[in-house]
Amino acid sequence: MKKILYIGNKLKQSQNTLTTIDTLSENLKNEGYIVITTSDKKSQLLRLLDMLWHIIKYRTEIDYVLIDTYSTLNFYYAYSCSQLCRFFKLKYIPILHGGNLPNRLKTSPVMCRHIFSNAYKNISPSKYIKTQFENFGFSNIICIPNVIEIEKYSFKLRVINKPKLLWVRAFADIYNPKLAVQLMKDLKDSNIEAELCMVGPDKDGSLGQVKALAEKLQVEVKLTGKLSKEEWIGLSKDYNIFINTTNVDNMPVSVIEAMALGLPVISTNVGGLPFLINDLVSGILVEPNETEGFKNAVLQLMANGILVKELSNNARKKVEQFDWQVIKHIWFSMLT
Numbered sequence: 001m002k003k004i005l006y007i008g009n010k011l012k013q014s015q016n017t018l019t020t021i022d023t024l025s026e027n028l029k030n031e032g033y034i035v036i037t038t039s040d041k042k043s044q045l046l047r048l049l050d051m052l053w054h055i056i057k058y059r060t061e062i063d064y065v066l067i068d069t070y071s072t073l074n075f076y077y078a079y080s081c082s083q084l085c086r087f088f089k090l091k092y093i094p095i096l097h098g099g100n101l102p103n104r105l106k107t108s109p110v111m112c113r114h115i116f117s118n119a120y121k122n123i124s125p126s127k128y129i130k131t132q133f134e135n136f137g138f139s140n141i142i143c144i145p146n147v148i149e150i151e152k153y154s155f156k157l158r159v160i161n162k163p164k165l166l167w168v169r170a171f172a173d174i175y176n177p178k179l180a181v182q183l184m185k186d187l188k189d190s191n192i193e194a195e196l197c198m199v200g201p202d203k204d205g206s207l208g209q210v211k212a213l214a215e216k217l218q219v220e221v222k223l224t225g226k227l228s229k230e231e232w233i234g235l236s237k238d239y240n241i242f243i244n245t246t247n248v249d250n251m252p253v254s255v256i257e258a259m260a261l262g263l264p265v266i267s268t269n270v271g272g273l274p275f276l277i278n279d280l281v282s283g284i285l286v287e288p289n290e291t292e293g294f295k296n297a298v299l300q301l302m303a304n305g306i307l308v309k310e311l312s313n314n315a316r317k318k319v320e321q322f323d324w325q326v327i328k329h330i331w332f333s334m335l336t
Contacts (some may be wrong), residue, residue: 002335003034005058007051007081008068010040018229020095020146021068027147027324028331036062048077055084064120064335065092071100075108082115091120093334099249099271100174102132109136116140121334126251128272144330146253150323153233153260155316157309158240163187163194163298166239166263168232168254169246171198171206176268176289179245181210184219186291187298194298197239201226229257236261241301247288249273256322259283259315264308266297280307282315 008021025035036058039050055065065085069078078094085092094115105112116122116138124130125146133141165183169175180196187194198210198221207223214221227235236242242258244267251272258265265283267273277283284300286293301308320326 001032001034002063003058003061004028004036004064004066004335005054005062006035006037006066006068007039007054007077008037008066009047009074010037011042019068020097023147024066027328031328031332033335044073048080051077051081052084055081055088055090059088059090062090065090067092067094069094069096069101069115070098071104072098075104075111079111079115082119086114086118093121093123094119095123095125096129096133097125097250099128099246101129101250102136105133105136112136126272127275129250142330142334144334145322145327146251146256147322147324147327148253148256148260148319150260150320153257155260155262155312156237157262157312158264159305160240160264160301160308163192163241163302164239165194165196165241165243165298166236166258167196167198167243167245168200168258169244169252170200170203171210172203173206174248175206175246177206177210177245178213179289179291179294180243181213181217181219181221183243183245183291183294183298184214184221185217186295188219190295192298195222195239196220197222197224197235199224199227199232199235233257233261236263239263241266241298243294244268244273245294246270246273251276256319259319262312262316264301264311265315266294266301276318278314281311282318283311 006025010021025037029035038054039047041047041050067078082092122141124141124143130141130143167180171177184196242263242265244255249271268288269285270288279285284297
């Protein structure tokens, strides 16, 4: 069986939530692959050194190196690790995360060319990222969606008399969590009684800003902090609309999970979202950073139970194609 070194931020024990390195590595192990993961070091410098050390240590044993690749600081981890892999002539595979990664193609073209042109393959979780990379001349891109285990998501059709909104994401400026609070204010000003629950850890101080804005606008928001997947899935049974307010995105797992649960999704029309959601077929897409579109979508769902049922059923069918039992065969064919 093939032996894989998986490089990424393995920080689930800190304030961060589960990421691909946690879920994909376990899935591959369960299929019989030997998977070594790194790194769980909290210090950024120690984490990079640990990643590089693992490449050196296992260079004669491994068949493939998977590298989680983002647009921010992690980009430099990916660059350093990929170039060390090139030195040792190892087959490395960047996994392209984050809706803002295409911007890195513009700002760091030389480094991107060194990473992605020399990769064995590049894995894109969405057709959006694949298209963006191909527009920049990269051809060795395979689309493998983020996966879920569909049997863990009990489907439930919602009745929307009173909007009960659920938001699940890390509190970060690019995900625009304050828009959810502003939406509550708009609904309140329109004499629409609603609830809002926001789930996730604070990433850049945005949680404090959300609290301050809610107090200023005099709207009530339930803030749970970080919850486990099982906890927020259990919580979701009490809510009937999922909202995704982000300004930048790729293929968010939380949205995929909401679709699997039967929650009708209202999302901004950015990044990879239109590749995931067909407007008025499997969800509702609205313009970013505007509450009016979200409010109108909420009103539309309240007034049309048939639409709610159609969106929910279509969304569930869509994300059933992201089940590990379906997606794993694409990984098998690549890791031969």
